[in-house]
Every structure is written in structure tokens, then in C-alpha cells.
Amino acid sequence: MAEDTAPSAHVTTESTEFHRSLSLIDSTLIVSGSMIGSGVFIVTADMARNLGASGWLLMLWVLTGVLTVAAALSYGELAGMMPKAGGQYIYLQRAFGPVTGFVYGWTVFMVIQTGTIAAVAVAFTKFTAVFIPALNPANVLVAIGPVNISAGSLFAISSLVLLTWLNSRGIESGKLIQNVFTSAKLVALLGLIVIGITLGVSSGMLSANLTNAWEASTTSAAGEIVPIAGIALMLAFGTSMVGSLFSADAWNNVTFIAGEIKNPRRNIPLALFFGTLIVTTIYFLANISYLSLLPLKGLPTATDIIGRGIQFAEADRVATAAVSTIFGSIAVSIMAVLIMVSTFGCNNGLILAGARLYYAMAKDGLFLKQASHLNRNGVPGRALWLQCIWASLLCLSGRYGDLLDYCTFASLVFYIVTIAGLFRLRRIEPDTERPYRAFGYPLVPALYIIAGLTICAILLYTKTFNTGMGLLIAGLGIPVYYITKRSQA
Numbered sequence: 001m002a003e004d005t006a007p008s009a010h011v012t013t014e015s016t017e018f019h020r021s022l023s024l025i026d027s028t029l030i031v032s033g034s035m036i037g038s039g040v041f042i043v044t045a046d047m048a049r050n051l052g053a054s055g056w057l058l059m060l061w062v063l064t065g066v067l068t069v070a071a072a073l074s075y076g077e078l079a080g081m082m083p084k085a086g087g088q089y090i091y092l093q094r095a096f097g098p099v100t101g102f103v104y105g106w107t108v109f110m111v112i113q114t115g116t117i118a119a120v121a122v123a124f125t126k127f128t129a130v131f132i133p134a135l136n137p138a139n140v141l142v143a144i145g146p147v148n149i150s151a152g153s154l155f156a157i158s159s160l161v162l163l164t165w166l167n168s169r170g171i172e173s174g175k176l177i178q179n180v181f182t183s184a185k186l187v188a189l190l191g192l193i194v195i196g197i198t199l200g201v202s203s204g205m206l207s208a209n210l211t212n213a214w215e216a217s218t219t220s221a222a223g224e225i226v227p228i229a230g231i232a233l234m235l236a237f238g239t240s241m242v243g244s245l246f247s248a249d250a251w252n253n254v255t256f257i258a259g260e261i262k263n264p265r266r267n268i269p270l271a272l273f274f275g276t277l278i279v280t281t282i283y284f285l286a287n288i289s290y291l292s293l294l295p296l297k298g299l300p301t302a303t304d305i306i307g308r309g310i311q312f313a314e315a316d317r318v319a320t321a322a323v324s325t326i327f328g329s330i331a332v333s334i335m336a337v338l339i340m341v342s343t344f345g346c347n348n349g350l351i352l353a354g355a356r357l358y359y360a361m362a363k364d365g366l367f368l369k370q371a372s373h374l375n376r377n378g379v380p381g382r383a384l385w386l387q388c389i390w391a392s393l394l395c396l397s398g399r400y401g402d403l404l405d406y407c408t409f410a411s412l413v414f415y416i417v418t419i420a421g422l423f424r425l426r427r428i429e430p431d432t433e434r435p436y437r438a439f440g441y442p443l444v445p446a447l448y449i450i451a452g453l454t455i456c457a458i459l460l461y462t463k464t465f466n467t468g469m470g471l472l473i474a475g476l477g478i479p480v481y482y483i484t485k486r487s488q489a
Contacts, residue, residue, distance in 0.1 A: 018085060018259035019171060019378050024267045026175050031254045031275025033182030034349035036189075037116075038123040038339055039247030040283050041319035044290055047240040048311045051233075052225065054296050055213030060237060061287050063451075064244040065280030070448045072251055072276040073439040074419045076269030079255050080436040081425070083264030086360025087255025088418055095421030098366070099481050104414050105361045106477030111407040111470075113354040114387060116250065117347055118394035121156035124343040128155065130336035147396055157392040159344070163351050164388040170377035171260050174352040181345025186282070188338050192319075193285045195326060200292015209291040219297075219311055238458030245455075246408045247283065250346075251276050252415075253353035260356075265435040286319075293322040355383040365488055366481070406470035409459055413474070416452040419445050 022030070044057070051057050078091040089108075093101030129135040135152040142149040167174040200206040217227045218236055228236055254271050258264045261271075290310055298309025305321050308314065313321040319339075323331035355371075359380035362372035368386060375381030422438060422445055438445055459467045 018374070020260055020262045020264075021171055022175060022257065022261045022267075024262075024270055026179065027254050027261050027267050027271035028275045028278070029179050029182040030257070030349050030353070031251050031271050032186065032279045033178050033345050034250040034253045034353065035248055035275070035279045035346075036182075036185060036282075036342055037120045037247070037250075037346035038127075038343050039243065040286055041335065041339055041342075042316045043243030043247055044287055044318045045310055045313050045316035047243050048296055048309075049219045050236045050240040052217030052219055052228075052297065052311075053213055053215050054209045054291055056216050056233075056237065057296070058213075058284070058287060058291075060240055060244055061280075061284050064241060064248050065276075065284060067245075067448060067451055068248045068251060068280055069273070069276045070440075070444050071415055071419060072272035073269075074422055074441075074445045074448065075252060075255060076272050076436050077422060077434055077438040077441075078418070078425070079258065079268035079272065080265045081432055081434055083258045083261070083268060084360070085257065085259035085356045087258055087357065088252050088414070089256075089357050089360055091255075091418055091421055092414070093364075095424045096417070098364070099478065100417070102361070102366050102481040102484075103474055103477035104417075105357055105366065106480060107407070107410050107414070107474045108354065108357055109367075109387070109390065111473055112411055113350060113357075114391040114394055115407050117160065117350050117354070117387070117391040118156070120343050120347045120350065121159050121391070121395055122152070124159055124340055124347065125152045125156040127336040127339045127343070130332060149396060153395050156395045159347070160351070160388050160391055160395070163344075163348050164384050167348070167352050167355075168375065168377065168379060168381045168384050170379055171352075174348060174379075177348045178345060178352065181341055181348065185338065185342045185345060186278075188341070189282055189286065192323065192338075193282070193289045196289030196322060197285070197292050199326065200289065203292075205295065206288070206292040209296050225297075235458055235462055238455050239462045241455055242405070242408050242459065242463070244283070245412060248276075248280060249408065249411055250350060251279070253349060256353040256356040256360075269436040290318055290322045293325045294318070351384065351387065354387050355380045358383040358387065366484060405463065405466035406473060408470075409456065409463075409467040410470040410474050412452055412456060413471075416449050416456070419448055419452075 047057055047060060051060070079087070082090050082094065084090050089101050089105045092104050125135055126137070129152060135155050137150050137152045139152065140148045140150045141154075166177060197206070215227070216229065216233050216236070217225045219225050251272065254268060254275070258268055261267050294313070295306060295309040296311065298307055298312045300308070300312045302308045302312070305324050308321070310318055317335070320331055320335040323335055327334060358367050358371045361367035362369060362383065371380060371383035371386055373380070373382060423442065425432070
């Protein structure tokens with residue numbers, strides 16, 4: 001780990017302040033880069049099986065975008081009030097007290113941030129295996145009880161170690177990686193969208209997919225089609241949002257690094273708005289592109305790409321199937337490279353931001369004391385390495401898929417609670433300076449809370465075990481908080 005004792009020309013020891021070196025563009029790229037991982041290339045297949053109609057599918061992506069941007073606009077007010085490292089943890093602590101703030105930070109460390117980092121690293125490895133077959137998960141090197149150590153899992157961990165080391169060298173290093181990789185994947189995605197929609201309009205595939213756009217149905221793994229409406233449709237719609245919400249998550253990470261953003265009272269709200277708007281627009285257009293190149297409906301027994309459609313794209317790799325209609329067999333390699341770039345850049349943003357939250361908690365005495373120090377490069381080096389160790393263990397556990405289900409629900413719950421904190425702070429701190437006020441207050445934040453609670457209720461009903469585990473992991477933070485406080489007494 002990086003040492004905290006060596007002075008540099010810019011940074012003294014321990015109590016050093018962060019360097020405010022991130023511009024509005026840097027911050028916006030952190031928002032968008034942290035959001036775009038592998039989800040948008042894959043989750044549409046499951047959503048199409050659940051809903052069976054292009055209209056409902058596109059509406060789901062639109063609603064996800066509206067909710068995400070609405071939440072970002074609400075967070076903008078909190079970010080302007082509290083431009084400090086730790087972001088959402090600070091907002092919750094101020095609105096509802098230290099227990100709520102700690103429970104959030106605990107859940108972020110246990111599953112939300114580290115679980116996502118592990119899953120994205122595994123996705124990076126999976127697509128690297130297209131070029132290096134030895135990284136296939138089936139290539140198990142050592143089996144220790146239920147834990148299988150494969151070449152792929154070691155490669156995933158190596159990618160985390162590399163990114164952690166690069167970020168431990170200073171914010172400029174992390175910023176450079178983020179800007180390069182995010183810009184590359186945004187350009188590549190826009191190129192695929194333009195080509196896909198252009199070809200789709202001329203071929204008539206998009207028009208065919210939009211016919212009977214609201215006739216919803218659910219499709220079993222065997223290809224059996226069951227029409228759905230009313231409550232069944234609402235449940236299918238809400239359950240399908242897990243995929244789109246996960247794909248659009250991590251936009252709040254920019255709030256964790258407020259201490260390193262220039263003019264944070266202005267730039268964080270703007271970065272949240274621009275970043276979420278860019279990504280949600282791209283996600284919607286990407287799905288238009290899929291519908292322009294592939295039929296929505298298909299059969300699991302079909303032997304060709306068109307026959308399988310979006311619903312049964314091989315291994316749910318919808319983007320690869322869509323690009324295959326343009327470039328043929330080379331599409332597998334094209335998409336593998338794009339997803340490698342996307343996931344590597346995504347994990348850089350997640351790793352960069354997460355450590356700042358643990359640093360803020362440690363400063364409050366609510367996390368390991370070692371995480372409360374900045375290294376000689378002006379970044380929380382030890383917090384970065386602690387995050388790396390836990391994320392690496394999750395890579396080995398083989399449970400990161402379950403953890404993602406748990407943390408998607410937990411993330412949504414904390415978004416709701418944080419936006420509820422906006423109302424509470426307006427009441428208890430009416431005179432506090434607010435450089436930016438939430439757009440559409442109180443209607444827009446209230447609508448987000450209502451929509452979020454509705455989705456949570458649906459997920460509790462349809463995915464009881466996984467959502468229950470998410471709540472359990474978060475709930476365990478309460479006794480851990482009191483044990484931590486007692487140990488300090």
C-alpha cells in the first residue's frame with residue numbers, strides 16, 4: 001500500500017486536503033463512464049422476454065431515464081449544499097443522523113460498490129476471453145470447497161489491482177484513464193447507434209418491430225408465449241426494471257469525489273444532469289438500434305441470429321447479435337473490444353470514487369482508521385487498497401451475481417431515502433445556502449419517491465429472497481454501527 005509519511009512538493013502528510021483538479025467535463029465523464037459498463041449490451045434480452053412488446057420495452061428505458069435524471073436533479077441541491085468528499089454518505093448523515101449515514105456506507109462497502117466492481121471485472125474478463133480462451137471461467141486452476149479459483153478470476157483480480165495502483169498514483173492518473181476510456185466508448189456507441197438505426201429504417205425491421213408495440217407477453221425459456229395485461233404486466237414491468245436500473249446505476253459516484261472537483265457547488269449539479277442525460281439518451285437510442293437490426297421476438301431453438309431475435313440472443317448478448325447483422329462473424333471481436341473498453345473504464349470510475357466515501361467515514365471514526373489518510377499523491381491510498389481487497393474476495397466467492405441483485409434493490413432504497421432527505425433538510429434547515437435548487441421541487445422529487453417505492457414493492461413481491469438479502473445486509477449495518485461506537489468509547 002502507498003505510504004502516507006513521504007512528503008511531496010504539493011502535499012504534506014496525513015491531514016492534507018484534496019486537490020481540486022477535476023473540471024466540469026472531467027466530472028461529467030466520471031458520471032457517464034461509471035454508468036456505462038456491460039449492462040446495456042446484455043439486459044435488453046431478459047427485458048424483451050419479460051415484456052414481449054417493443055412499446056413496453058422502450059417505455060421501460062424511457063422511465064429509467066426519467067427517474068435517473070430526476071434523481072440526479074434532486075441530488076444537485078444536496079451536492080451544492082454539501083460539496084464534501086463522501087457525497088451521499090454526508091447527505092444522509094446530515095438529514096437523518098449518523099446511523100443512517102453509516103448504514104449506507106456499510107452497504108456500499110459490503111455490496112453496492114465492491115459487488116459492482118467485482119461483477120464488472122468479471123465481465124471484463126469474460127470478453128477478454130474471446131481473445132484469450134484460457135481465461136474462460138471453466139478453466140479452474142484450484143478448487144477449495146465451494147470456491148473455484150480460475151485463470152479468469154485471477155485475471156479479474158489483476159485488473160482491479162492495476163486500476164487501484166494507477167488511482168493510488170494521484171487524481172490526475174485516474175482522471176486520464178477515465179477521460180480516455182469514457183470518450184472512446186461514447187464515440188463507439190454513437191457510431192453503432194447511427195449505423196444501426198440507418199440500416200434498420202431502410203430495411204423495415206424497425207417498422208415491423210413497432211407493429212403491435214403494446215401487445216405484451218412473457219416468454220418462457222422453452223419459447224412458450226403467454227399474453228399478459230393488468231397486474232401481471234405491472235409485475236413484469238417492475239421486475240424488468242432491475243436490468244435497466246442496474247445499467248443506469250453509479251451516477252451518484254461523482255458526489256463521493258466532491259473534494260477534488262473545481263467549483264463543486266456549480267459543477268457537481270451540472271455534471272449529474274449532463275452525465276445522466278447523455279447516458280440515458282444513449283441507452284434509449286441503443287435499444288432503438290437493436291430493434292432496427294433484430295426482430296424483438298425469437299425462438300430459443302433457432303440456429304441463426306435473426307431466428308433467435310432479441311429475446312433469445314446467444315448468452316443474452318444482444319449488442320453482439322445486432323452488430324453481427326452488419327459486420328458478420330467479426331462482430332464478436334468488435335463487441336468484445338468495445339465491452340472491454342467499457343468495463344475497464346467503468347471500473348476505473350467506481351474504484352476512484354468509492355475510496356473517497358470510505359475516507360469520509362474513516363474521518364468520522366466509522367471505518368478503519370487507516371482509510372482516513374491521504375497518501376503522498378493526495379489520494380486515499382489505503383482506502384483504495386482496502387476496497388480492492390474486498391472486491392477481489394468477491395471475485396473469488398462466485399456470489400457476485402447474487403450480490404448484484406441484492407445491491408440493485410439496496411441502491412434504489414437509498415436513493416429514495418436520500419431524496420426524502422431533501423424534503424427534511426428544506427424543513428429543518430430553511431436558511432442554509434442552496435446554490436442550486438432541485439428542479440421541479442416538490443413535484444419531481446415526490447414523483448421519484450412514489451415511483452421508486454412502487455418498484456421496490458414489486459421487487460419485494462417478485463424477488464423476495466434477493467431483495468430480502470439486500471435489506472438484511474443493509475440492516476446488519478445498524479448493530480455494526482453501535483459496536484463500532486462502543487469500541488471507541
